[in-house]
Amino acid sequence: MQVKTVLLIEGCVNLLIALCKLSVGFMTNSTAIIADGVHSFTDVTNNIVAWMAVTISETPADRGHPYGHQKFEQLAIFVLATLLVVVAFEISLSAFQRIGEPVEHSFLGLIILIAALIINTILTLWERHWAKRLNSDILVADATHTLSDVLTSIAVIVGWQLASRGYYWIDAVFAIIISSIIFYLAFKLFQSAIPILVDSSEVDAHKMTDAIMNIDAVKEVRRVRSRSSGKYRIADVVVTVDPNMSTADSHQVADSIEHLLATKFHIEDAVVHIEPFEK
Incomplete structure (x- = not known):
């Protein structure tokens, strides 16, 4: 049917x-x-x-x-x-x-x-x-x-x-x-x-931020946004890492964040942007 x-x-x-x-x-x-x-x-x-x-x-x-x-x-x-x-x-x-x-x-x-x-x-x-x-x-x-x-x-x-x-x-x-x-x-x-x-927030931003900060390589969470398409949840995240980290390692961090968002917050479509950490 x-x-x-x-x-x-x-x-x-x-x-x-x-x-x-x-x-x-x-x-x-x-x-x-x-x-x-x-x-x-x-x-x-x-x-x-x-x-x-x-x-x-x-x-x-x-x-x-x-x-x-x-x-x-x-x-x-x-x-x-x-x-x-x-x-x-x-x-x-x-x-x-x-x-x-x-x-x-x-x-x-x-x-x-x-x-x-x-x-x-x-x-x-x-x-x-x-x-x-x-x-x-x-x-x-x-x-x-x-x-x-x-x-x-x-x-x-x-x-x-x-x-x-x-x-x-x-x-x-x-x-x-x-x-x-x-x-x-x-x-x-x-x-x-x-x-x-109107793209209201779908997941509590503070909870997402706290969860992402538990990933060791993440220095700072600069932005977290979420919404619903009507069928699934969407999120975009901006985090910072050690500026000396390799591209491959940065990519691994992004994968870890995407996996976390999918398993803990049921977000099926996530865009993670990695930036160098500046003190």
């Missing part, structure tokens, strides 16, 4: 669920159900965006992108989070505009929504399994969207059933609860993508 295959299956299921939810929403005139259906449609859009991002991220490094295209996945996660914010805002606005409107009960609609809830729960667990197995951030983000469908569907069903019994305002309240959940999930996605996109 590949990441793009998982996304393709996810997209097809989300499309079917979205159509079912919208049909029930319009049939019962429920704001919350319509909102949930729109949310499921955005999941289809998310699947498409994620699929395109994965395709681009798998492209080998080229002249324009010498470090590769891995960050396109994080960019896609940022886009997905932004889309969630827009959807959450629209749901809240719609809830306020339609508050107090009557909601109809439908036994068939209830069966459809419960079936969609079960399918979404299975889909979430299945995608999280493959996200862990394939070590894919984009699948984790997409599974978060599917989880939001599970949570909102539960809120929708409860709110709809209460609203259909005459408590019309509850339907709008639950629509607002849905939007709040979506806002929170968007925040979590922003929280995971933005640090990588």
